[in-house]
Amino acid sequence: MQLLQTLAELNDWRREQVGRPLHFVPTMGSLHQGHQQLLQRACAAVPAGRPAVLLSVFVNPLQFGPAEDFDRYPRDLAADAALGEAAGAEALFAPSVQELFPGGEAQLTGVVPPAALRQSLCGPGRPGHFEGVATVVCRLLALVRPDRLLLGEKDWQQLMILRRVVADLALPLTVQGCATVREVDGLACSSRHRYLRASERDQAAALPAALGAAQALWREGIASAALLSASVRRDLEAAGLAVEYVQLVQPSTLSPVTTADGGLVLLAAAARCGSTRLIDHLFLMNRPPIVAIDGPAGAGKSTVTRAFARRLGLLYLDTGAMYRALTWWVLHQGVDPADAAAIAPLLVDLDLQLESDAGGEQRVQVNGHEVSEAIRGPEVTAAVSAVAAHACVRAALTGQQQAMGQRGGLVAEGRDIGTAVFPEAECKVFLTATVAERARRRAADLAQRGFAVPPLAELEAQIAERDRLDSTRAEAPLRQAADAVELVTDGLGIDAVIQRLVDLFRERVPEDAWPGPGAP
Known part of the structure; x- marks a missing residue:
């Protein structure tokens, strides 16, 4: 070196x-x-x-x-x-x-x-x-x-x-x-620990212990900032530490909050042990995080979202596959994709299953039919916007998606995830690419799957029309959520897009709150 x-x-x-x-x-x-x-x-x-x-x-x-x-x-x-x-x-x-x-x-x-x-x-x-x-x-x-x-x-x-x-x-x-690295006794590593005398080590360890005790109270249903702070302060003073502050704040703005029941919050404290100043914190999160990734057709959402979810230890919810599977079923039943009245009965007892196989690839079933490959064909692609535009369809599938997300811990991608399905998501991304780039990717995908490949100009026209239909439909139109970050993927490889998604996620959900798979 x-x-x-x-x-x-x-x-x-x-x-x-x-x-x-x-x-x-x-x-x-x-x-x-x-x-x-x-x-x-x-x-x-x-x-x-x-x-x-x-x-x-x-x-x-x-x-x-x-x-x-x-x-x-x-x-x-x-x-x-x-x-x-x-x-x-x-x-x-x-x-x-x-x-x-x-x-x-x-x-x-x-x-x-x-x-x-x-x-x-x-x-x-x-x-x-x-x-x-x-x-x-x-x-x-x-x-x-x-x-x-x-x-x-x-x-x-x-x-x-x-x-x-x-x-x-x-x-x-x-x-x-x-993520914060801790010593055996739970104390967060700090250069200033060298000031601590041997007799002060046990005292100092009272800081992470006091925060942990407050976290246990929170899990029992005590969400008041005043009560949680009082618990930490009481334990620190009982250990002989001089308390500087105990505060409950919103993590990104650092503004004080009164309760710990509205999403991710930070409980932090500072105290003196002899001449040594100590700081520590922990995060209180009432459910695992949700990531909402929206964007137009052909932007590559499914490919990167699947890998991104796996990297962070989150479940992958491909809402687009759900709409495609329903569209396949509509066509399979011989129903006109534009006829909402005819589609409505098909929603009764609709059985949609999304699962991952041993290799991590998503498998899709609708009413007992394995349709993972069929839903990516040109016929379904041409009809899915019409089916997805119906209010009865949006209501039925949004309800299913929200039920899946009640426990959190998932990455969902589609057209209206951040605006309609999971508006409370911790991280929202609008992932997009130019029409020309999406047409090029669509041509490569069709060729790989063995379908006929139309001229690029025709594919660009189809994609532009799909964008128009998706963004102008009356029910949950495609649009970027006000708090979503736009990520344009032109010129970026898959790994680079995934890394950018990870960085955006970590700006909103720290490793101390959600370590992810393989964390110590």
């Missing part, structure tokens, strides 16, 4: 990495298992290839208050370099204050995050702290210019503030949060 201590050395190293994605883990040193996991995650390959991984160590004077521990903050660059190299970092950037702030701290342009994100949790007790964090991280990002910035979820408020700063300044990188 290369040690870089000057801006010139950093620039030379960066030039050697041209053509590789660059992942960056900024720290203040005194590295521990949490930093080790961040570096290991940073080393993971991405669709763009194997990344170059840069670790930085810089004890930032801007984020310490006058009475805080800047002078005694633990520093051991040799140990940090050994851990970083073992975890896979290719270079360590460890500049001096003079190197990073050549004009002096007083001459540095400061970055001030939104006040709303600094008014709760650690903000009031550490005036100027998050301004110092945001300023030095922006300085580092400008010098390093990474593709991906990896931060721990343990410092949740810091993560939310830096995400907001990156978004507001339109910095061209992805911010990735990684």
